[in-house]
Amino acid sequence: MYRLLAERYPDAHCELDFTNPFELLVATVLSAQTTDVRVNLVTPELFRRYPDARALAGADRTDVETIIASTGFFRAKTESLLKLGVALMEQHDGEVPGRMVDLVKLPGVGRKTANVVLGNAFGVPGITVDTHFGRLARRFGWTAEEDPVKVEHAVGALIPRKDWTQLSHVLVFHGRRTCHAKKAACGACPIARLCPSYGVGETDPDKAAKLVRTAPPR
DNA sequence: ATCCCGAGGG
DNA sequence: CCCTCTGGAT
Numbered sequence: 001m002y003r004l005l006a007e008r009y010p011d012a013h014c015e016l017d018f019t020n021p022f023e024l025l026v027a028t029v030l031s032a033q034t035t036d037v038r039v040n041l042v043t044p045e046l047f048r049r050y051p052d053a054r055a056l057a058g059a060d061r062t063d064v065e066t067i068i069a070s071t072g073f074f075r076a077k078t079e080s081l082l083k084l085g086v087a088l089m090e091q092h093d094g095e096v097p098g099r100m101v102d103l104v105k106l107p108g109v110g111r112k113t114a115n116v117v118l119g120n121a122f123g124v125p126g127i128t129v130d131t132h133f134g135r136l137a138r139r140f141g142w143t144a145e146e147d148p149v150k151v152e153h154a155v156g157a158l159i160p161r162k163d164w165t166q167l168s169h170v171l172v173f174h175g176r177r178t179c180h181a182k183k184a185a186c187g188a189c190p191i192a193r194l195c196p197s198y199g200v201g202e203t204d205p206d207k208a209a210k211l212v213r214t215a216p217p218r
Numbered sequence: 219a220t221c222c223c224g225a226g227g228g
Numbered sequence: 229c230c231c232t233c234t235g236g237a238t
Contacts, residue, residue, distance in 0.1 A: 015223090032224040038236075072222090072234035080225080110225050130223050172223045181221060220238085228231075 001191055002159050002167060008190040009173040012166065014120045016040070021096035021121040022088075023047055026056070028116045029080055029108050034071045042068050053094040056085030080108025098122040111149075119165030127156045127164040132175025138205040139179070139197040141212035181205070 006012070015036035018024035023043070030039045046067050050056045064078045071077065087106050088094055096117065097103055103114035115126030129137070129148035137151050159167050178185050184203040192198040197208035 028223085029225095031222090033222055033234075035222060035237080038222095070235065072236075073224090073232095074234065076225080076233050108225065112224060116223075128223090131221095132223065168223075175223080222235105222237090224233105226232090228229100 001194055002163070002170070004190045004194075005170050005174055006163075006166070009170050009177070012169040012173040014116065014169060016116070016120070018043075019121060021098070021117060022052055024121045025096050025109070025113070025117050026081065026084070028113045029084065030068060030071050030077060032077070032113075033073060038071050042071060050085075053085050053088035053096075056081055057089050059085065077108070083107035084109070096121070098124065100126075115165075115168065119168065125161050125164035127152055127159070127167060130168070130172070131181075132171050132179070133168075135175060135181060135205045136171065136179060138209040139184075139195055139212070141196055141209060 016024060016027045016031060016039065018027055026046070027039050027043050030042070046064075049063065049067070050059050059082060061078060061082065064081060065074050068074050068077055068081075084107055088096065091097075091105070092102070097106075098118065100111070100114050100118065103109050103117060104111060112128050112130050115128040118124040118126040129152045133151075133155075134148065137155075142151055142154075156164060178189050182204055184197075184205075186192050186195070186198050186203055189195065189198070196212040197203070197205070200208070200211045202208040202211055
């Protein structure tokens with residue numbers, strides 16, 4: 001299944017173009033519930049003013065809010081970023097840690113954000129159940145929303161470890177271009193013939209989950 | 219109207 | 229499990 005998806009979206013990649021762990025981490029925190037295009041619009045100014053954890057820890061709240069306003073959730077994100085700067089200084093001497101256990105302890109950083117940083121800044125293969133992944137899982141009758149980590153591991157076992165980071169990008173592209181939240185473009189879907197939801201004619205993942213009872217992947 | 223590569227809190 | 233936080237594109 002992964003091969004079919006990967007062939008369909010050969011240009012899948014991380015659209016947050018940062019190799020610097022600090023910048024990638026901050027940009028990823030900002031990317032929640034927005035498009036990466038919008039994040040890329042505010043990051044130049046943000047990093048000019050706050051190039052590292054130390055600067056971010058001492059940042060002016062209102063300035064940060066103004067800069068990132070267009071990415072949405074700006075108060076919550078600003079709060080996270082200021083705390084993030086402080087936590088990085090206190091816990092890691094201003095450096096971004098390269099391990100999941102450390103990353104998820106940081107304020108505003110969950111498994112999703114941590115995996116983006118691990119995969120694209122540290123070269124550590126990561127696989128995470130994000131909204132696209134969860135949606136895809138529901139279409140197959142899997143229980144992503146009940147136990148995301150279990151599904152994460154189960155699907156991870158199907159994919160060569162070296163491809164995990166790329167897999168997450170492929171899934172995002174698939175979700176954005178084809179497997180939409182409410183009405184999926186099943187006619188253009190490369191894995192439609194494998195999808196139980198397509199079989200029962202349901203393009204809404206939540207309705208599909210009720211109609212479809214498939215064993216989780218192993 | 220609906221959605222966006224989410225996280226924290228109740 | 230639920231809710232909230234937010235703006236912009238389609």
